[in-house]
Amino acid sequence: MLRSCTAGLRSIWALRGRREGAPRLSMDLQPARRLFSTEKVIHKDWALPNPSWSKDLKLLFDQFMKKCEDGSWERLPSYKRRSTQESEDFKTYFLGSALQTQSLWKKAQLFTRGFEDGLGFEYVIFKNNDEKRTVCLFQGGPYLQGVPGLLHGGAMATMIDIALGSCTGGAVMTANLNINFKRPVPLCSVVVINSQLDKLEGRKLFLSCNVRSVDEKTLYSEATGLFIKLDPEKSST
Numbered sequence: 452m453l454r455s456c457t458a459g460l461r462s463i464w465a466l467r468g469r470r471e472g473a474p475r476l477s478m479d480l481q482p483a484r485r486l487f488s489t490e491k492v493i494h495k496d497w498a499l500p501n502p503s504w505s506k507d508l509k510l511l512f513d514q515f516m517k518k519c520e521d522g523s524w525e526r527l528p529s530y531k532r533r534s535t536q537e538s539e540d541f542k543t544y545f546l547g548s549a550l551q552t553q554s555l556w557k558k559a560q561l562f563t564r565g566f567e568d569g570l571g572f573e574y575v576i577f578k579n580n581d582e583k584r585t586v587c588l589f590q591g592g593p594y595l596q597g598v599p600g601l602l603h604g605g606a607m608a609t610m611i612d613i614a615l616g617s618c619t620g621g622a623v624m625t626a627n628l629n630i631n632f633k634r635p636v637p638l639c640s641v642v643v644i645n646s647q648l649d650k651l652e653g654r655k656l657f658l659s660c661n662v663r664s665v666d667e668k669t670l671y672s673e674a675t676g677l678f679i680k681l682d683p684e685k686s687s688t
C-alpha cells in the first residue's frame with residue numbers, strides 16, 4: 452500500500468519536472484490550452500481507478516463493479532463540481548452567499564477532489580437503492596496525515612460526512628455528525644465505510660455508518676448523522 456503512495460508521489464514529481472522543462476507556449480496559445488485542460492478536469496469522473504490505487508482498493512472496486520452488473524448496486528460518479536441542476540438547487544437556498552459572485556462560483560470545487568492522484572482522498576461510492584445503503588471504499592493519501600503515520604481525524608470525518616450524504620438525495624445539509632474514533636487508521640491504508648439510512652422523519656434523515664478495515668477485523672469508527680432536506684422557502688443567508 453505504501454508503495455502505491457510512493458508511486459503517486461513519484462508520478463507527481465515526474466509531472467512537475469516535465470512542466471518545468473517543457474518549452475513555453477506562445478502567448479496566443481496559452482489561454483486556449485488552459486481552458487481545454489480545465490474543462491477536461493472538471494468533467495472527469497474521479498471515482499475510477501488510477502495508478503495510485505493500492506491492490507486492496509482495486510480488488511474491492513472490481514468486486515463491487517461485479518455487483519453492479521445485475522443493477523442492484525450502482526457506482527456513483529464523482530466530479531469536482533456538482534451538476535448545473537444540483538448547483539441551482541443550492542443556489543436557491545443560499546441567496547446572497549459569496550458564491551453568487553460569478554468569478555468565485557467558477558472556481559469552486561469539491562475539496563476532496565482537489566489533490567493530485569494518490570496524495571489526498573481516493574474513494575469510490577457504491578449505492579444500493581433498494582436497501583438504502585452505500586459502501587464507500589477510501590484510501591487516505593500522505594497529505595491527509597494527522598499523528599505521524601496516521602490519517603487525520605478531520606479527514607476521516609470528511610469522508611464519513613460524504614459517505615452518509617451519499618445515502619441521501621437532493622439538496623440536503625449536515626445538521627449533526629457524531630463520531631466515535633475507536634482505532635487510528637494507518638495512512639495510505641484502505642477502509643470500508645458502510646452507511647445506511649435509518650429513519651426518515653419529515654425533512655430529517657437519520658443515518659449511521661461504520662468504518663472498518665478491508666478484512667473487517669478492525670472497527671475504526673462508528674458514526675451517526677442527521678441531514679436536513681433544504682426548505683426552498685427558507686434562505687439561510
Ligand SMILES: CCCCCCCCCCCC(=O)SCCNC(=O)CCNC(=O)[C@H](O)C(C)(C)COP(=O)(O)OP(=O)(O)OC[C@H]1O[C@@H](n2cnc3c(N)ncnc32)[C@H](O)[C@@H]1OP(=O)(O)O
Pocket residue numbers: 527528529576612613616617624625626627653654655677679680681682685687
Ligand atoms: C458522490 C455523491 C455523494 C455526494 C454527497 C456529498 C455530500 C456532501 C456532504 C457535505 C455536507 C456539508 O458539508 S454541509 C455543511 C455543514 N453543515 C452546515 O453548514 C449546516 C448549517 N445549518 C443549517 O444550514 C441549518 O441549520 C439546516 C439547513 C441544517 C437546518 O435549517 P432549517 O432548514 O431552517 O431547518 P430547521 O427548521 O432549523 O430544522 C428542521 C428540523 O430539524 C431539526 N434540527 C435541525 N438541526 C438540528 C440539529 N443540529 N440537531 C437536531 N435536530 C436538528 C429541527 O429541530 C427541526 O425538527 P422538527 O421541528 O421538524 O422536528
